[in-house]
Amino acid sequence: MSQRPPVQTLSLKPQISWQEELIQAVRDPQTLLEYLQLPPELLPRAQAACQLFELRAPRPFLDRIAKGDLNDPLLRQVLPIQDELTLTPGYSADPLQEADSNPTQGLVHKYHGRVLLVVAPHCAINCRYCFRREFPYQDNNPSRQQWHQVFDTIRADRSISEVIFSGGDPLASPDRQLQWMVDQLVDIPHIRRLRVHTRLPIVIPQRITDDTLRWLADTRLQSVLVLHTNHPNELDHQVGQSIARLRSAGVTVLNQAVLLQGVNNDLETQIALSEALFAAGALPYYLHLLDKVQGAAHFAVADSDAIALHQQMQSRLPGFLVPKLAREEPGALNKTLIF
Ligand SMILES: *Cc1c(COP(=O)(O)O)cnc(C)c1O
Ligand code: SF4
Numbered sequence: 650m651s652q653r654p655p656v657q658t659l660s661l662k663p664q665i666s667w668q669e670e671l672i673q674a675v676r677d678p679q680t681l682l683e684y685l686q687l688p689p690e691l692l693p694r695a696q697a698a699c700q701l702f703e704l705r706a707p708r709p710f711l712d713r714i715a716k717g718d719l720n721d722p723l724l725r726q727v728l729p730i731q732d733e734l735t736l737t738p739g740y741s742a743d744p745l746q747e748a749d750s751n752p753t754q755g756l757v758h759k760y761h762g763r764v765l766l767v768v769a770p771h772c773a774i775n776c777r778y779c780f781r782r783e784f785p786y787q788d789n790n791p792s793r794q795q796w797h798q799v800f801d802t803i804r805a806d807r808s809i810s811e812v813i814f815s816g817g818d819p820l821a822s823p824d825r826q827l828q829w830m831v832d833q834l835v836d837i838p839h840i841r842r843l844r845v846h847t848r849l850p851i852v853i854p855q856r857i858t859d860d861t862l863r864w865l866a867d868t869r870l871q872s873v874l875v876l877h878t879n880h881p882n883e884l885d886h887q888v889g890q891s892i893a894r895l896r897s898a899g900v901t902v903l904n905q906a907v908l909l910q911g912v913n914n915d916l917e918t919q920i921a922l923s924e925a926l927f928a929a930g931a932l933p934y935y936l937h938l939l940d941k942v943q944g945a946a947h948f949a950v951a952d953s954d955a956i957a958l959h960q961q962m963q964s965r966l967p968g969f970l971v972p973k974l975a976r977e978e979p980g981a982l983n984k985t986l987i988f
Contacts, residue, residue, distance in 0.1 A: 667849075667856040671773055671821070674707040678729060681706065685724065686717040698729030701944060702782045705775040710852045713882055722880045722912045726776050730947075733777065737946035744780055744940045746979040755791040756799045760983055763811045763844075764803060768819035768830065773852045778909055778948040780940030781817070800833045803840070811842040820849035824860035831864045843870040846905075848877035850895075854887040857894055866898035873901045875934060880913050881925040889929045896930045903934035906972065908955055909948045916961045923962070923970040933972035938987065940977060956987060 665673075675681050678695035681704065682688070695704070706727040714723045757765040770790045772779075791799065803809055812834055819827070834840050845865065849856040865872050874895055878884060895902050904926050908914055913922065923933050936959070939949050950958075959974040975984040 664855060667853045667858070670707050670709060670853045670855070674705050674773070675711060676704055676706075678704055681711075681728065684708075684711060685714055687719065687728075691728075691730075694731040695729045698731065698733040698944075701733060702729070702777070702779075703775060704729055705772070707773055707853050709854065709887070710774060710883075713885055720911075721882075722918070723882055725911050726778070726879065726909070727774065729777065732947035733944040735946065736943065740941045740943045740946050742782075742943055744942050744979070745977055753799055753802055754795050756802060757815075758809075762808060763813055764809050765813045765815045766799065766819075766830075767816060768814045768827070769817040769821040771821055772816060772818040773821055773849050773856075776848075778907060778939060778942075778945045780942045780945075782942050782944060796830070796833075800837070803834070804837045807839045810839055811844060812840055813844040813846060815846045818847050818849050819845055820847045820856050820861070824858060824864060828860070828864040831868055831870070835868055835870060841871060842873065843868070844873045844875060846875045846877070850874075850891045851876060851878050851883050851888055854885075854891040857891040862894065862898045862900075865895075866900050871901075872899070873903060876902065876904045876931055877906070878904050878922065878926065878931075879906045879909060880918065881921040884925045884929050892930045902931040904931045904972070905935040905937060906933070907937045907939060907948075908950050908958075908974075909939065910950050911948070914950045914954070914958065916958060916965070919958065919962050920965055923966055923972070927970055933970055935984070936972040936974050938974070938976040952987065959987070 675684060678692055678699060679689075682691055682695070704727070710723065710727070714721045718724065755767050757767065759765070803812065814827070814830075831843065834843065843865070865874070876892075892902055906913065906922065913919060919936075926933055938952070938955055939945060941949075955974060959971070962971050974987045976987060978985050
């Protein structure tokens with residue numbers, strides 16, 4: 650070896666808290682373009698797309714994007730673009746018709762044995778493909794008394810054995826509140842499992858604090874955390890450290906991804922994602938087809954292409970590294986597997 654490695658200055662940056670990272674998240678397109686050294690001509694279209702769904706991108710995530718590269722797969726997930734303004738037939742505001750299964754504020758009970766709690770009304774990041782772009786979060790911000798109603802509903806239904814913390818992103822809530830919710834659930838004998846669906850440990854890895862591990866792992870409930878990672882570049886060293894902490898606390902860590910045109914719709918990326926997840930300690934769980942939400946049609950991958958890709962993954966990867974290809978259909982009693 651004749652060349653010395655470059656001096657690493659990044660690791661000298663003082664780490665700020667996850668709350669501070671949330672506050673400092675980039676919210677206006679001009680800052681985003683400057684931060685990532687992108688052409689200023691993109692600004693008017695980005696501003697127009699932001700009117701429909703605001704921009705939100707924390708810096709730890711932005712720091713994994715290559716500067717000046719418009720094709721970066723992580724950039725495509727956060728940069729508002731002209732395509733979002735296109736109205737596409739067959740795409741709607743509430744593609745999963747969740748309004749129908751949302752009788753009690755904060756509670757979505759669609760699937761047997763499992764209930765989903767809308768724990769936090771917002772996310773750390775606004776993913777441009779999100780099916781909750783137009784979810785009525787303002788109607789889903791229950792008070793403590795309303796949460797008691799939710800827990801009463803769960804207590805009265807012995808068929809429910811698993812509670813899923815969802816959102817928004819449940820980890821956008823403070824650990825104090827999450828601890829309180831778990832304390833209520835632990836008192837309901839038929840609840841055995843706690844599941845958390847979150848993208849926050851990817852977006853801001855320091856979100857996994859000692860307090861998080863306390864409510865998540867130091868409980869009689871078995872805990873499962875489902876990460877949302879779409880591309881192997883999202884899994885940097887710090888994310889790996891947070892997954893390792895979850896695992897050593899006894900949490901099962903899975904991943905779900907969305908199949909996205911221009912982000913991860915090719916074989917090598919999917920293989921790299923599965924390999925990187927497993928190396929970090931997470932198992933691939935679902936590969937979701939895009940929910941048909943208005944403004945996200947440019948992310949869609951045709952069913953036949955998705956099926957072909959999935960078959961190629963099966964021929965290249967061990968079975969446990971092949972996620973299930975699935976979609977959600979309004980009114981169905983489970984996710985629909987695609988073959
Ligand atoms: C995805 C989902 C679940 C969990 O489904 P699994 O197949 O067990 O992962 C539960 N409730 C709702 C509303 C969901 O969308
Ligand atoms: S983290 Fe999930 S719910 Fe939040 S914006 Fe992204 S895709 Fe949507």
